[in-house]
Structure formats: C-alpha cells, structure tokens
Amino acid sequence: MSFVSAFGRFWWDFVVGDDWRAAAGVIAGIAATVMLAHASVAAWWLLPPVVVAVLYVSLRRATRADAA
Amino acid sequence: MSTGQFLVAFLAAAAAGTAVFFHAERHKVRHPSAWASFVFLFLIVGLPAYALHVRRLKRRRYAPDMSAAFLVLSSFLASAVEMVEALTIVLAAGLARGWRSSLTGVAAATVALAAVVAALGPALTVVPLNALRLTVGAVLLVFGLQWLRKAILRASGYKALHDEDAIFARSLAEAEHAGRVAGGGIDWYGFTLSFKGVFLEGLEVAFIVLTFGSTQGSIPLAATGAGVALVLVAGVGVAIRAPLSRVPENAMKFAVGTMLTTFGIFWSVEGAGAHWPGSDLALFAVLAFVGASSALLVNTLRNQRTALAAVGADA
Numbered sequence: 001m002s003f004v005s006a007f008g009r010f011w012w013d014f015v016v017g018d019d020w021r022a023a024a025g026v027i028a029g030i031a032a033t034v035m036l037a038h039a040s041v042a043a044w045w046l047l048p049p050v051v052v053a054v055l056y057v058s059l060r061r062a063t064r065a066d067a068a
Numbered sequence: 069m070s071t072g073q074f075l076v077a078f079l080a081a082a083a084a085g086t087a088v089f090f091h092a093e094r095h096k097v098r099h100p101s102a103w104a105s106f107v108f109l110f111l112i113v114g115l116p117a118y119a120l121h122v123r124r125l126k127r128r129r130y131a132p133d134m135s136a137a138f139l140v141l142s143s144f145l146a147s148a149v150e151m152v153e154a155l156t157i158v159l160a161a162g163l164a165r166g167w168r169s170s171l172t173g174v175a176a177a178t179v180a181l182a183a184v185v186a187a188l189g190p191a192l193t194v195v196p197l198n199a200l201r202l203t204v205g206a207v208l209l210v211f212g213l214q215w216l217r218k219a220i221l222r223a224s225g226y227k228a229l230h231d232e233d234a235i236f237a238r239s240l241a242e243a244e245h246a247g248r249v250a251g252g253g254i255d256w257y258g259f260t261l262s263f264k265g266v267f268l269e270g271l272e273v274a275f276i277v278l279t280f281g282s283t284q285g286s287i288p289l290a291a292t293g294a295g296v297a298l299v300l301v302a303g304v305g306v307a308i309r310a311p312l313s314r315v316p317e318n319a320m321k322f323a324v325g326t327m328l329t330t331f332g333i334f335w336s337v338e339g340a341g342a343h344w345p346g347s348d349l350a351l352f353a354v355l356a357f358v359g360a361s362s363a364l365l366v367n368t369l370r371n372q373r374t375a376l377a378a379v380g381a382d383a
Contacts, residue, residue: 015207017217026209030336030340044343044345044350047333048354051209051358055361055362056365059217063226
C-alpha cells in the first residue's frame with residue numbers, strides 16, 4: 001500500500017469509522033439544512049432528528065449483523 | 069524618505085489594515101472597515117488601539133459565556149478518556165520493555181503532536197467563522213456519531229465494555245513475548261508501542277481541542293480542559309503505576325460521544341446559516357435531546373437483546 005493511500009485510509013477510519021452510510025446520512029442532513037437556510041426557511045429543527053434517525057438506522061444495521 | 073522606504077511602510081500599513089479587517093470580521097468586532105482604515109492611516113496609534121479594544125470586548129464577551137464551561141468540560145472529559153487509554157499502553161511498554169524506551173516513545177509522540185497542533189492551529193484561525201463552523205461541525209458530527217454509536221452498542225451489551233485491566237494484561241503479554249529489537253540503547257518495540265499509543269490517542273485529543281477551540285473562538289480555553297486532564301491522569305498514573313481501571317471510562321465515553329454529537333449539530337446548523345432560537349442556550353436543549361434519544365436507543369437495544377437471548381434459550 002502506498003503512503004498516500006495508507007494516509008487516506010488512516011484519516012477515513014479516524015473520522016468516518018466503520019459505517020460510511022451514517023456519515024453520508026449526516027452530510028445529506030447538513031446539505032438539506034444549508035438549502036433551507038439559503039431559502040430563508042427556519043432550518044434549525046431539521047438536523048437533530050436527522051442525526052437521531054441516522055444513528056438508529058446505523059445501530060439497527062450493526063445489531064442485525066451481530067444477531068445473524 | 070526614499071521611495072523604497074515609503075514602499076515598505078505603505079506595504080506594512082496595508083498588510084496590518086487588511087489583517088485587522090479580517091480579524092474584526094471573524095471576531096464580529098463592529099465597524100471592521102473603519103478599524104482597517106484607521107490602522108492603515110495611523111499604524112503606530114491604530115494597531116495598539118485596536119488591540120486594546122479587542123481585549124476589552126473579549127473580557128466582556130467571555131464573562132457570561134455559558135458555553136465556555138461546556139467547552140472546557142467536554143475537552144476535559146474527552147482528553148481524560150484518551151489519556152487513560154494512552155497511559156495503559158505506556159505502562160505495559162515500560163514494565164515489559166524498560167522505561168527508557170517507553171518514555172522516549174512518549175517524548176517523541178508529544179513532539180509529533182505538538183507539530184500537528186502548531187501546523188493546524190493557526191491555519192484554522194484564518195478560516196472565516198461560518199465556513200469553519202460548517203466544516204468542523206460536519207466533521208465533528210461524523211466523528212462524534214462514531215463515538216456515540218460505539219458507546220450505545222457497549223451500554224446495550226452488543227459490544228464488549230472497555231476494560232483497562234484486560235487491555236493492560238494483553239498489551240503486557242504481547243510486549244513480553246515480542247523479540248528484542250535493540251539499537252542505540254533503545255528497545256524499538258517498546259519505543260514504537262509507546263509512540264503509537266500516545267500519538268494515536270493524543271491525535272484524538274488534538275482533534276477535539278482544535279475543533280472545539282477554533283469554532284468557539286478560544287483554543288486556549290479548550291486546551292485548558294485537556295491540560296487539566298493530562299496533569300490529573302499523568303499524576304495519578306505516576307503515583308499508582310497501574311492502569312486506571314476505576315475510572316468510569318465507558319460512562320465517560322458515552323458522555324463524550326453525546327457532547328461531540330451535540331457540538332457537531334449546533335455548529336453545523338450555525339455554519340449552514342440557520343439560527344438557533346435562544347442562541348447559545350439551544351446548546352443545552354440539543355444536549356438534552358441527544359442524551360434522551362441515546363438513552364432510549366440503549367433501552368430499546370437492551371430489550372431487543374434480551375428478547376433474542378430468550379428466543380435462543382427456548383430453541
């Protein structure tokens with residue numbers, strides 16, 4: 001493995017960890033907040049439930065894999 | 069005055085004026101253009117006057133800042149947890165491979181971490197605040213969710229609890245049975261074990277201190293929390309020379325995961341251009357929401373696990 005890919009892999013594991021879908025869900029939630037805020041719509045309420053929903057889905061996936 | 073001297077003075081005044089403008093914008097000092105022009109035209113008087121004005125504003129702002137206490141507490145808890153883990157590895161390396169190699173590894177990792185902080189710290193302070201909060205908030209949220217997910221899996225029994233005694237025994241056995249890699253009076257196995265332990269755990273501390281500190285506008289405040297944790301953990305570690313297994317590490321990890329996620333949500337929303345009702349007070353409402361949701365998830369997963377175990381026993 002080259003130094004660059006090993007370096008990238010390290011930071012990916014450090015920040016994202018073992019569920020990239022959870023990271024993608026969070027980024028999608030932030031993007032939706034940005035769009036709402038730029039359309040001058042109150043957007044503060046969106047991210048907290050999105051994060052909890054993403055967490056729930058991620059935990060369900062982890063525990064299902066564990067049960068199987 | 070020669071043309072060269074005039075040019076140098078002009079460039080210095082222009083650079084100072086520009087720096088003051090960006091600083092004033094970033095720290096929400098009123099009338100940034102006026103301050104920049106004042107410094108550009110009257111550098112000798114303007115720059116000290118601006119510095120005094122900023123100092124006075126900071127004192128006024130920090131006095132009633134509730135989120136500052138939250139910032140120090142989060143930084144302290146996160147750092148303490150990571151330092152307890154690093155201490156376990158350093159102790160195992162020191163006892164099995166000799167203290168000289170282990171402590172040299174600690175010193176080398178500390179220098180490497182200081183270099184990372186010195187390189188990234190000033191770079192973060194020049195990024196405009198909203199862009200910084202959006203980027204750092206997003207990264208912190210992804211990072212914090214990872215902590216919280218693992219903490220919930222541990223609390224509900226789906227993942228083994230973090231046990232410093234077991235980790236210490238395993239690391240010690242591995243270090244004792246590894247072949248000697250000596251050179252220059254240093255055992256390189258012990259050095260590498262200590263270096264990796266301190267650097268990797270320390271990197272998480274540096275990451276949290278830099279992100280918390282820069283978005284809240286005070287890296288020193290976040291560093292204070294980490295510094296207190298370092299003194300406390302290192303002091304107790306030196307005194308008892310054993311892993312700090314009595315520290316409620318799993319509960320602390322749960323608290324840190326909740327705090328990282330809370331800060332991540334708060335700053336991402338602010339960086340996105342939205343405004344929290346109640347300003348900084350909303351931080352506590354988000355903390356309560358994330359904490360209650362996490363507790364509910366732990367309870368749900370525990371019940372699910374018990375039900376699965378009962379079905380397994382019946383079958």
